[in-house]
Amino acid sequence: MSSLPSVYSRIKAEGESRLTEEKRAQERRKSAVVLATRFLLDQGYVESAREIQRETGVDLDKVDAADNMDLMHVMQEYEEWYQLRFDKAPRFTRKSGTQAATARPCPSSASHLNHNAGGVLPRLAQTDMPSHPMPPPPPRRYSSPGTNPQPALSPKTKQIAARRARERKGSSKSGVADAASSSAPDEDDDLPSVTQNLGAGSGDGPLLQLTGQAVRKNKGAGGQVSSSAGAPDAGSEYYSSQLLRPCPPVAAFDTERQELTQIITRDICTSNPGVPWDDIIGLDRAKSLLKEAIVMPHKYPQFFTGLLAPWRGILLFGPPGTGKTLLAKAVATECRTTFFNISASSIVSKWRGDSEKLVRVLFELARHHQPSTIFIDEMDAIMSQRGAADTEHEGSRRMKTELLIQMDGLLGSQHDGGVFLLAASNLPWDLDAAMLRRFEKRILVDLPDPAARTSLFRHFLPPGAAEPLDFSDFARRTEGFSGSDIRLLCKEAAMRPLRRLLQRLESSPTADCAPQEGETGGEGCREGIPQPHESGAADCACGVGLEAVSAADISAALASTRPASHIPFVKYQQWHEKHGSQ
Ligand SMILES: Nc1ncnc2c1ncn2[C@@H]1O[C@H](COP(=O)(O)OP(=O)(O)OP(=O)(O)O)[C@@H](O)[C@H]1O
The missing domain is CATH 1.10.8.60 (Helicase, Ruva Protein; domain 3)
Known part of the structure; x- marks a missing residue:
């Protein structure tokens, strides 16, 4: 029979350890809110981030995600650990509306936040939210992630994980180390600091001393993320889950710009055009060049650097009805980049005189949503040869010049590495020579053999x-x-x-x-x-x-039935011999 003092100390130890666990659970939840809010802000969901801050009292001016830590990092770390542990990728989401989904209680936001073994989550001191626009997120440094793997790993996995942890520690940058060492207990030293204190004198609240503990307990295997990932996404799945980032904020007084942004955003394909490459008969060369220019660089970016940087502009030309638009649809189906489907005639007719602004906003949005593909059909309608100053509308000249400038940007800048221009034309000989030079590949979309x-x-x-x-x-x-x-x-x-x-x-x-x-x-x-x-x-x-x-x-x-095209095919062949890519 144990003595009374030893019983007391056991009970005391149990109580302390329960309190510690509860504190960690609270910290974990708060860290999740900070990471989620920071993620939303970084992605441009300013209104949502602001709403979360208002609702939870978390103030990113006082506490922010640690320099080397963000939600994507945490998920990536978890994925890697899961892969290592279970030899398959975790699945983070599942279709809702299934029996499993409805069976799970879905608490209201407040009760959900308060639902924990340790009782009510203390609200942080509410501070005034910043007025619109939100301050831009500070530049993030993503250095060493430093996550401690979970317990219950196999010895081999432990070895690998320990080696990785050592490697990370070696390359760890000061930001995390500082935040962690100032407040963390010893045992937490190698756990990630998920949030960091901001500003002087802010280190006294509970949230402001958070350290580590992001994934302390090994719940992963049996948790909601336990099913294995399926086969690689098909193009259609990409579309069904495509999440367009919000457009960059436009000043409230700039209504014209807002309108232009809206017009172009409407032309972004968010539904799957459903044209797999196999549905396109023949046209093997065009297909392989497009795969090489758009699909492969996205899939294997490591090979497409330096001299091998992907093509930036391709012109598809040929008689009407030969499959140019179909090829563009296949690109949109398979490429997984943000696809802007722009009809040149709509630019010209809607914005005659002001089209250059539309062109500028188009490329800005493409950069914002990159990797992206801009497809301009009927290119000849927008970029015919520039006439003399007295014969051509001034607005039309300005728009053409803007397009040339934007193309130069694509070709010359590393920054635009994720934007690709695909154009189609039935009348390539009408295209402006300067524009033509900027298409690195000019592909004849032939009549079928x-x-x-x-x-x-x-x-x-x-x-x-x-x-x-x-x-x-x-x-x-x-x-x-x-x-x-x-x-x-x-x-x-x-x-x-x-x-x-x-x-x-x-x-x-x-x-x-x-x-x-x-x-x-x-x-x-x-x-x-x-x-x-x-x-x-x-x-x-x-x-x-x-x-x-x-x-x-x-x-x-x-x-x-007669062929629809009235232009003799030989004219395309001649132009192809002179200007086309062989
Ligand atoms: N190679 C092909 N394989 C399968 N279908 C084709 C092919 N070429 C044309 N078609 C059929 O013809 C239709 C029209 O083709 P598409 O719109 O792509 O031609 P286009 O070259 O863009 O014509 P235009 O220059 O007049 O815009 C397609 O929807 C498709 O049904």
């Missing part, structure tokens, strides 16, 4: 033909057709069975022959081309049903 035309027929014609179709014969008969022409031809061919069906329906005396739901199209309908029934046969006793497209339908469509 016979093999590509065969594939286009296969791609567009609905499946389930009643007879075998000789696609290569159709390809032979469509020399000079663009992808768009072939699509229209296929649509015309597919319309013919539909017309026959409608004719029968209209002339039928009985009501029994009303078309069934889904007869003219439905799920398998491709780009507005009606689908036949799978059997290709009539659907009801009186012969009402959509027949399959036959060779005769295609021949008839061929007889009534």
Whole structure:
């Protein structure tokens, strides 16, 4: 039986350790608020940051995230530890609305903050919030993260983690060390200082002495972040989770600038255009150059430096309907950069006389949201050759000059490394020579060759033909057709069975022959081309049903369809030989 004093000291020790744990829990929560607020401010969510400060009483003028610490760092550290520990990446978020999500209590903000084993979270002294605009965030130094890994690691993991901790400590910068050493107990020395005191005499509040302890307890494995990450994101997932940063603040009196910013922000693609590279038939060279210029530098930035810096400007030129816009959509689908889809004619028509401001704001926003891709369709409409001073509108000259200046910025500055200009034109010979020089690659988007035309027929014609179709014969008969022409031809061919069906329906005396739901199209309908029934046969006793497209339908469509472009292709070839990239 233990003596009374030893029982007392055990109880006392337990009580102290519980108090310490509670204090740490409080500090952790406050640190989370500071890190989150700092993160929001750094990202430009000024209003949200201000609201959090108002609600929690946290004042970043008094206590801020430590120099080497931010939310991204904490998460990255956690990810690395988790990967090391469980050999898979943690998942930080999950779809809400599932049973699991609704089962979890979702407290109101106040009760959530107060819900802890240690009782109520003391509010910090409320100070006046800074008036708009918020002061710019101080420059951050991201030096050594210095997070202590969790307990319960395997010996091997412990070794690796210890080595990493030593390495970090060696490269640790003074900011953290100072903040930690002034207030931390010994045992916390190698734990991260998440927040730091700011200003003289501010070190007396509980929050202002925070040190370490960001991830003291190993709850990770069983916590909400325990499921493994799935396969790498597909382009569509990128769009579904794309978070546009708020635009840079514009002075309240500058309404014109606000309007311009709004106009351009509307042209940012935030939904997935849904065009994978494989949906583009042929055009292999254009595809590989675009991947090389936009997709790969984003994926493997370490290789695209110095002389190998990515291309900054590419011009796609060629006859109408050959897939230039489609290529841009594929870039937007796959590239994971912020994609600005700008129609040149809209710039010119809306802002005639003032378009240079729009151009300036466009590039500013692209830099703000970088990595980004600006796609300008109908480039010739905006950047035709500059005329003499007396024949050309002054506003138009100013806008062209601005675009040239901005292009120079892309080509010359490291700062703009994340902005890429993609332009398309049907009339490259009309483009201003100075602009042309600034496109590092000028790619001919060719008319499809016979093999590509065969594939286009296969791609567009609905499946389930009643007879075998000789696609290569159709390809032979469509020399000079663009992808768009072939699509229209296929649509015309597919319309013919539909017309026959409608004719029968209209002339039928009985009501029994009303078309069934889904007869003219439905799920398998491709780009507005009606689908036949799978059997290709009539659907009801009186012969009402959509027949399959036959060779005769295609021949008839061929007889009534002509290529849309009136510009001889040889003109593009000649221009390509003179100015195009080989
Ligand atoms: N290579 C291709 N592969 C698949 N579809 C194509 C191809 N080329 C054209 N098309 C079809 O033609 C349509 C029009 O193509 P797109 O708008 O990309 O042409 P464009 O070259 O941008 O024309 P314009 O110069 O007139 O703007 C596409 O939506 C697509 O259905």
